[in-house]
Amino acid sequence: MLGTIAVWGITATTVSNIMLIRAVYSQYIPRHIRTQLEIYFYKLLGWLSFYVHIKFNEHTEEGLKISENYDAIRNYLSSNTAARAQRLKANESKNSKSLVLSMDDHEEVEDVFNGVKVKWHSNMNEIQRQSNYGRNTSYERRFFTLTFHRRHRGMIIESYITHVLREGKAIGLRNRERKLYTNNSSSEWYPWRSGKWSNVPFHHPATFETLAMDPEKKERIKKDLVKFSKGKDYYKKVGKPWKRGYLLFGPPGTGKSTMISAIANFLDYDVYDLELTTVKDNSELKKLLLDTKGKSIIVIEDIDCSLDLTGQRKTKKEEDEEEDKEKKKEKKKEEDDKKSKVTLSGLLNSIDGLWSACSDEKIIIFTTNFVDKLDPALIRRGRMDNHIEMSYCRFEAFKVLAKNYLDIESHELYGEIKRLLEETDMSPADVAETLMPKSDEEDADVCIKRLVKTVEEEKEKARKVAEEEEKNKAEKEEKKKEEEAEKKKTEEEEKKVKGSEENGDLSEKNGTN
Ligand SMILES: Nc1ncnc2c1ncn2[C@@H]1O[C@H](COP(=O)(O)OP(=O)(O)OP(=O)(O)O)[C@@H](O)[C@H]1O
Numbered sequence: 001m002l003g004t005i006a007v008w009g010i011t012a013t014t015v016s017n018i019m020l021i022r023a024v025y026s027q028y029i030p031r032h033i034r035t036q037l038e039i040y041f042y043k044l045l046g047w048l049s050f051y052v053h054i055k056f057n058e059h060t061e062e063g064l065k066i067s068e069n070y071d072a073i074r075n076y077l078s079s080n081t082a083a084r085a086q087r088l089k090a091n092e093s094k095n096s097k098s099l100v101l102s103m104d105d106h107e108e109v110e111d112v113f114n115g116v117k118v119k120w121h122s123n124m125n126e127i128q129r130q131s132n133y134g135r136n137t138s139y140e141r142r143f144f145t146l147t148f149h150r151r152h153r154g155m156i157i158e159s160y161i162t163h164v165l166r167e168g169k170a171i172g173l174r175n176r177e178r179k180l181y182t183n184n185s186s187s188e189w190y191p192w193r194s195g196k197w198s199n200v201p202f203h204h205p206a207t208f209e210t211l212a213m214d215p216e217k218k219e220r221i222k223k224d225l226v227k228f229s230k231g232k233d234y235y236k237k238v239g240k241p242w243k244r245g246y247l248l249f250g251p252p253g254t255g256k257s258t259m260i261s262a263i264a265n266f267l268d269y270d271v272y273d274l275e276l277t278t279v280k281d282n283s284e285l286k287k288l289l290l291d292t293k294g295k296s297i298i299v300i301e302d303i304d305c306s307l308d309l310t311g312q313r314k315t316k317k318e319e320d321e322e323e324d325k326e327k328k329k330e331k332k333k334e335e336d337d338k339k340s341k342v343t344l345s346g347l348l349n350s351i352d353g354l355w356s357a358c359s360d361e362k363i364i365i366f367t368t369n370f371v372d373k374l375d376p377a378l379i380r381r382g383r384m385d386n387h388i389e390m391s392y393c394r395f396e397a398f399k400v401l402a403k404n405y406l407d408i409e410s411h412e413l414y415g416e417i418k419r420l421l422e423e424t425d426m427s428p429a430d431v432a433e434t435l436m437p438k439s440d441e442e443d444a445d446v447c448i449k450r451l452v453k454t455v456e457e458e459k460e461k462a463r464k465v466a467e468e469e470e471k472n473k474a475e476k477e478e479k480k481k482e483e484e485a486e487k488k489k490t491e492e493e494e495k496k497v498k499g500s501e502e503n504g505d506l507s508e509k510n511g512t513n
Pocket residue numbers: 210211212213250251252253254255256257258259369390428429430432
């Protein structure tokens with residue numbers, strides 16, 4: 001087997017074979033002897049071989065996490081070279097949309113980069129360990145070995161490995177199953193429990209095509225998103241972290257949450273739904289955000305209700321007057337402890353403080369029904385770069401909904417609907433609900449007619465409410481006028497009484513004199 005050494009050194013295949021034999025037989029040799037043998041073996045290999053070997057372990061040094069580099073190499077080899085391997089392994093990964101085919105253990109494939117041939121070998125060692133209770137357990141340790149001629153050392157280390165890792169990560173991102181994350185309370189922040197975030201696969205079907213809104217506005221948003229996602233170099237050039245803030249505001253049911261899903265599907269990003277009320281304080285908020293990955297959207301819904309973001313904590317009215325003071329104090333302390341102590345400055349820091357640049361390609365979205373309630377510091381441009389108003393359903397938005405729900409693009413009542421929707425404020429959620437067929441017998445015609453009827457009713461309702469408000473306003477003004485007149489009259493009478501009393505006193509005085 002080693003016959004060729006004397007002539008031109010050990011070939012890469014021979015080295016791989018030796019390693020394979022070593023991997024298989026090493027389990028039968030006692031550990032201390034094996035360690036010594038390995039030292040001599042590698043020394044000998046170093047003298048004789050022209051080949052360099054680099055090992056990439058499946059697990060990180062701490063042993064808990066799968067190494068990102070190992071994953072990237074596996075992805076790279078799966079797509080580039082697995083087709084050439086004889087034995088393949090089908091991995092059903094939790095994080096992947098589809099089945100991932102990779103080299104089976106102890107398989108070997110070749111790759112060529114800039115005309116240089118390299119070899120990848122997939123290895124597996126079975127490690128025996130005795131547990132504290134004396135039971136023998138075994139587990140498998142996997143690693144890839146990259147083998148190449150030592151004259152290409154510089155090029156392989158500087159260019160090839162970077163190329164493999166970059167390609168592999170990109171493949172991983174393309175194949176990954178997107179996730180919707182939600183933050184856990186800090187009592188669950190242990191690696192063996194769920195960690196800082198729990199996740200579920202993200203399968204929301206909303207897209208920009210199904211989103212009902214003004215088409216021009218939609219196009220502007222899409223262009224902005226595309227520019228952002230391709231803006232890595234631009235952001236670097238202007239010295240800004242690669243992130244962008246969106247503020248979505250508008251009445252309930254106008255599609256703010258739907259828009260977030262559409263953005264996530266459009267850019268192929270994960271979504272982190274951050275529930276601020278369960279975050280204890282600013283430092284917890286920072287840790288949570290540091291634990292988010294790139295290519296993601298961080299969402300804080302209903303930011304106006306999430307917290308009292310004025311730098312103060314919320315106070316709650318004491319309800320039970322009967323309770324003694326001591327009990328009240330304890331209760332208040334307990335309630336205070338449960339409440340989030342995240343402050344406005346803490347949140348601002350998390351959005352664009354120094355550390356916020358720790359990972360790239362992130363979109364932060366706030367939603368609110370009441371934009372006027374928000375502190376201007378929170379939504380100034382640069383923090384929330386793009387303010388998007390989600391408004392009531394007008395004709396253009398209705399057309400999208402009619403296409404989505406009824407698969408029609410025109411109807412004799414479209415003119416009527418256009419006029420009605422311009423005059424009536426109805427949310428897309430309400431229009432969508434009215435358009436949706438309630439049984440198999442209901443066709444588009446029935447649904448469109450129902451919409452006309454509903455909008456007319458809404459219009460009438462709104463007219464009555466406005467009339468009532470006008471009436472109340474007039475009544476209030478009338479009452480105010482009456483009260484003022486009454487007050488004036490009383491004041492005048494009081495003045496008169498006072499004047500006559502003073503006159504009386506004076507005449508009395510004069511009389512006595
Ligand atoms: N612009 C829209 N385009 C398409 N569907 C919409 C739109 N707005 C609302 N809908 C429909 O109405 C439902 C509710 O909308 P959504 O939850 O996005 O509203 P929202 O603005 O987030 O409301 P809230 O302020 O109450 O959170 C959605 O599931 C969707 O079916």
